[in-house]
Amino acid sequence: MALTVGDYLVQRLLQWGTKRLFGYPGDGINGIMAAVERAQGELQFVQARHEEMAAFMACAHAKFTGEAGVCIATSGPGAIHLLNGLYDAAMDHQPVVAIVGQAATLAMGGAYQQEVDLQSLFKDVAHNYVTTVVAPGAIRHSIDRAMRIALDERCVTCVIVPKDIQEEEAPEQEPHKHNTIHSSAGYSSPRIVPRDVDLRRAAEVLNAGEKVAMLIGAGAMRAADEVVHVADVLGAGVAKALLGKAALPDELPFVTGPIGLLGSKPSYEMMVGCDTLLMVGSSFPYSEFLPKEGQARGVQIDIKGRMLGIRYPMEVNLVGDSAETLRALLPNLKRKQGRSWRQKIEQEVRDWRKLIAERAAVDAKPLNPAYVFQELNKRLPERAIFSADSGSTATWYARHLDFRKGMMGSLSGNLATMGPALPYAVAAKFAYPDRPVFALAGDGAIQMNGMNELITVSKYWKQWKDPRFYVLILNNQDL
Numbered sequence: 001m002a003l004t005v006g007d008y009l010v011q012r013l014l015q016w017g018t019k020r021l022f023g024y025p026g027d028g029i030n031g032i033m034a035a036v037e038r039a040q041g042e043l044q045f046v047q048a049r050h051e052e053m054a055a056f057m058a059c060a061h062a063k064f065t066g067e068a069g070v071c072i073a074t075s076g077p078g079a080i081h082l083l084n085g086l087y088d089a090a091m092d093h094q095p096v097v098a099i100v101g102q103a104a105t106l107a108m109g110g111a112y113q114q115e116v117d118l119q120s121l122f123k124d125v126a127h128n129y130v131t132t133v134v135a136p137g138a139i140r141h142s143i144d145r146a147m148r149i150a151l152d153e154r155c156v157t158c159v160i161v162p163k164d165i166q167e168e169e170a171p172e173q174e175p176h177k178h179n180t181i182h183s184s185a186g187y188s189s190p191r192i193v194p195r196d197v198d199l200r201r202a203a204e205v206l207n208a209g210e211k212v213a214m215l216i217g218a219g220a221m222r223a224a225d226e227v228v229h230v231a232d233v234l235g236a237g238v239a240k241a242l243l244g245k246a247a248l249p250d251e252l253p254f255v256t257g258p259i260g261l262l263g264s265k266p267s268y269e270m271m272v273g274c275d276t277l278l279m280v281g282s283s284f285p286y287s288e289f290l291p292k293e294g295q296a297r298g299v300q301i302d303i304k305g306r307m308l309g310i311r312y313p314m315e316v317n318l319v320g321d322s323a324e325t326l327r328a329l330l331p332n333l334k335r336k337q338g339r340s341w342r343q344k345i346e347q348e349v350r351d352w353r354k355l356i357a358e359r360a361a362v363d364a365k366p367l368n369p370a371y372v373f374q375e376l377n378k379r380l381p382e383r384a385i386f387s388a389d390s391g392s393t394a395t396w397y398a399r400h401l402d403f404r405k406g407m408m409g410s411l412s413g414n415l416a417t418m419g420p421a422l423p424y425a426v427a428a429k430f431a432y433p434d435r436p437v438f439a440l441a442g443d444g445a446i447q448m449n450g451m452n453e454l455i456t457v458s459k460y461w462k463q464w465k466d467p468r469f470y471v472l473i474l475n476n477q478d479l
Contacts, residue, residue, distance in 0.1 A: 005139050005161070006035035008170035009099070010043050012143045015185040018070050020044040020430060021099075022057040026074020028101025028114065031166025046430060046460070049452035051078050053423040055085020055098070060387065060420070060427035062094040063410045066222075068150050069094070069427070075101040075163070076114030079121065084417055086125045086156050091414035092218070092243065093304070095150035097157050098126065104164040105134060118160045126158035133161045136168045141183035151187045154304075192303060193328050194318040202299045202316040203332030209276025209297065211341045212236040215259065215290075216322075218243035218413070219281015219303060223323035227280065228252070230326050234278070235336035237345035239267040241284040242398055243413040250402040253346045260286045262398040265355070266348040273344075279314075281322040283307050283414070301325045356400060369474055373400035381468070382406060385437045387424035389445040390416045393474050397440055418445045422453035422471070429464055436468040444479030 003011070009032060013021070021043055025033050036045050048054040051073040058069030069089070073082050079100040089096040100122075102108065103115040122130045129149045133142050139161070146157040174180040194202075206212060212234040220227055224247060231238050231254060239259040240247060248255050256266035271277075271291055279300040284290075290312050298314035301322055308317035318325055336342075360370035373396050380402075386409035388397035394411055403409065408428070412420045425439035441450050454471070461467055 003170045004031060004035060004166065005133070005136050005168050005170045006031040006166040007038060008139050009143060009161070010035045010039050012140065012185060013070060014039075014043055016143070016147045017067065018043065020046050020061075021070050021072055022046045022048060022054040022061070022427070023072035024048055024051050024054055024074070024078065026078045026101065028075030028078065028103070028163050029072060029099075029161075029166070031163060032072065032099065032101070032161065044430075046426070047456070048423065048426075049455055050449060051081035052085050052419070053449060053453055053456075055082045055096070056088060056420045056423035057427040058096045058098075059085055059089035059092070059094050060410065060424035061431055062089065062096055063092070064385065064408060064428050065431050067095075068147055069096045070099065071096065072099045073101070075103055075118075076116050079116065079118055083121075083125060085420075085423075088412050088415045088417055088420060090125050090156045092412070093154040095154050097146045097150050097159065098122070099159050099161065101166070102132065102160050102162040105162045106164070108162065118158075122158040122160075126156045128153050128155045129157040131159060133159065133165055136165060137171050137174050137180070139165075139170060140174070141181040144183035144185055147185070148187050151189070191324055192320045193324045194320045198316065198318055199329050200332055202318055202329060205297045205299050205315050206234055206276060206278060207334045209234070210336075210338070211274045212276045212278060212336075213270045213274035213291075213296075214238040214278045214280065215241060215282055215284060216244045216247050216280045217241040217282025217284060218247070220244055220247045220322045221281070223280070223326060224248055226323050226326035226330075229330060230278075230333065233330065233333045233335050235339050235342040236278065237266070237270045237342065237349075239263075239270060241282045242394070243410065244282060245398065246403050246407060246409045249405045251404065253349060254342060256345065256349055257352070258398040260284065260289045262395050263289060264352050264399065266345060266352045269348055270345055277312060279311070280326070284311060285414070287311055360400070369396050369476075370400050372396075372472075372474075376472075377402045380404070380407075381436045383435050385409065385425075385428045385432060385435055386440060387411060387421045387428065387438070388440040389421040389442050390418050391442050391444065392476060392478075393421070393440050393442040393445070396474065418442075419449045421445060422450040425469065425471075426453060426456055426460075429469055430460075433464040434466050436466060436470070438470045438472060440472050440474070442479070443473060443475040443477060446473050447479065
């Protein structure tokens with residue numbers, strides 16, 4: 001039996017290593033959904049309660065696994081509903097591919113039911129790649145390019161498939177002639193390391209400093225050992241931007257914790273007092289919480305050159321993978337003999353931890369949320385995964401939740417949207433069914449959309465090897 005375009009799409013996703021598809025069914029994607037059914041579980045379909053939740057799940061899958069997250073929605077309103085979750089992925093630099101239905105090709109341009117100009121709709125959030133499949137043979141390179149660009153650029157891409165095209169027969173391969181595209185599946189991330197001359201320039205700055213501060217973000221998530229080693233050599237303290245909270249355990253004595261609006265006093269004092277700043281894998285936006293311009297010399301490492309030198313006027317900007325670049329930098333660094341700066345930071349960290357423990361012990365009516373998190377810390381299982389909503393929930397998550405080695409966590413960083421705690425947690429549970437997952441939600445977010453995803457949990461929880469799925473609702477009755 002010949003493959004339809006829908007079948008080919010499913011098979012191509014499988015060739016790319018895609019394990020699951022987050023979405024919500026609709027008439028505009030019937031041809032694809034039928035193909036998912038025919039694949040007999042090879043590509044798992046996870047039905048969210050709303051397309052926005054499916055996009056959040058795809059984003060969270062990317063954040064927690066490093067793989068591309070894939071979501072699907074029907075034409076018109078279904079496609080529109082994806083946008084908030086896709087912007088969450090785009091603004092946090094996560095690889096997500098959106099597959100959306102469209103009116104039949106014969107109806108396009110005819111003001112047909114549910115026909116929306118999807119190319120225009122997605123041209124901002126998926127500006128790196130958005131395409132409409134207008135011929136069966138185009139599905140191959142459309143999926144290949146969407147996946148490869150999403151992974152390479154760490155961005156959102158979109159493939160629009162009209163409903164009639166989905167059910168047409170897919171060619172085995174394109175003819176060998178002019179005006180055809182012959183693409184392949186597969187992507188291997190490159191090893192990106194700055195030039196030796198630039199590494200030496202960075203080392204000169206860092207070696208000259210007497211009071212080095214480090215700020216790490218999500219880009220340092222897989223560079224923990226390297227960050228610890230560099231911080232030790234430089235006698236530096238390490239602050240963590242919100243998306244980098246899980247990059248280092250909070251128990252390390254030189255980790256000053258969060259920074260910025262939801263930050264800690266040690267992080268603030270470190271930035272006020274430092275003479276050198278090393279930023280690693282972070283686009284932390286609040287410059288007022290960094291050293292004053294001219295106070296410190298700066299070095300920044302980021303995989304994306306366009307993100308360099310925009311938060312603080314850095315002296316040396318290094319384009320490279322965080323772990324690889326730090327490893328290459330280390331042989332050029334000289335160990336600081338004087339440790340008074342590091343000792344000062346560690347004392348401020350101890351004082352801060354004592355202070356927040358005292359604050360958590362303050363009586364409140366009906367309940368002090370800081371106390372809730374202090375007690376939660378004592379009971380957390382190993383390898384737990386956390387998601388959190390925006391708003392006051394993010395404050396307690398940032399300041400009071402202690403991450404241990406092996407724990408993971410995330411939230412909506414740059415978009416800071418409400419509502420991702422539950423869908424993030426669902427995606428985490430599918431990716432790691434043997435690990436306990438905690439969703440930290442506010443009363444507003446749980447009313448907005450979180451309650452609906454409890455239905456998703458009730459549908460799927462028996463599939464998870466470890467059924468532990470915790471929902472903590474912080475009800476301050478503001479919303």
